[in-house]
Amino acid sequence: MNATVITYALYLLISVAMTIWVARTLHRNGRLFLVRSFGGDEGLADSVNHLLVVGFYLINTGFIALFLKLKVGPETIEGVFEAISGKVGVVLLVLGAMHFFNLYVFHRLNRRYERRHAPPPVEPDDYRALETRQAEQP
Numbered sequence: 001m002n003a004t005v006i007t008y009a010l011y012l013l014i015s016v017a018m019t020i021w022v023a024r025t026l027h028r029n030g031r032l033f034l035v036r037s038f039g040g041d042e043g044l045a046d047s048v049n050h051l052l053v054v055g056f057y058l059i060n061t062g063f064i065a066l067f068l069k070l071k072v073g074p075e076t077i078e079g080v081f082e083a084i085s086g087k088v089g090v091v092l093l094v095l096g097a098m099h100f101f102n103l104y105v106f107h108r109l110n111r112r113y114e115r116r117h118a119p120p121p122v123e124p125d126d127y128r129a130l131e132t133r134q135a136e137q138p
Contacts, residue, residue: 004073005079011068014084015091017058022095026102027053037109039117056098063094 029047034045067087074080 002073003075003077003080004070007070007074007083008068010065010080010084011087013090015064016061018088018092018095019064022099023053023056023060026056026099030102030106033106033110037113038107038112052102055106056102059096060091060098064091067091 030052031049033046034049035042038044038048067090070083072085
């Protein structure tokens with residue numbers, strides 16, 4: 001095997017493993033946010049959570065596949081590590097961006113739920129009449 005094939009294999013292994021780890025973490029920990037956002041409807045929250053994970057896998061594995069090709073194949077073992085670190089670094093940045101996008105969506109869903117279920121405004125204990133100023137007469 002040449003250095004380019006080793007680079008591709010290591011890049012795919014690391015990138016796919018990171019994608020699986022992030023997706024599982026989002027699935028496990030995002031459930032609580034979704035259950036609350038959907039008013040305690042666990043079935044709907046689990047369904048949406050699963051669909052989010054599927055979309056996450058599709059987008060990230062598509063990006064990993066499109067980002068696979070090297071412009072210049074590495075000649076040495078140092079070149080292999082440099083190519084892998086650059087490619088995995090970009091994949092990690094994309095995973096981080098996707099993670100923060102998911103957090104933003106969860107935050108928006110929670111805000112919408114809290115607005116719908118907020119108690120009505122409380123009336124004041126007493127009222128004060130507005131004082132009207134009398135116009136000064138010359």
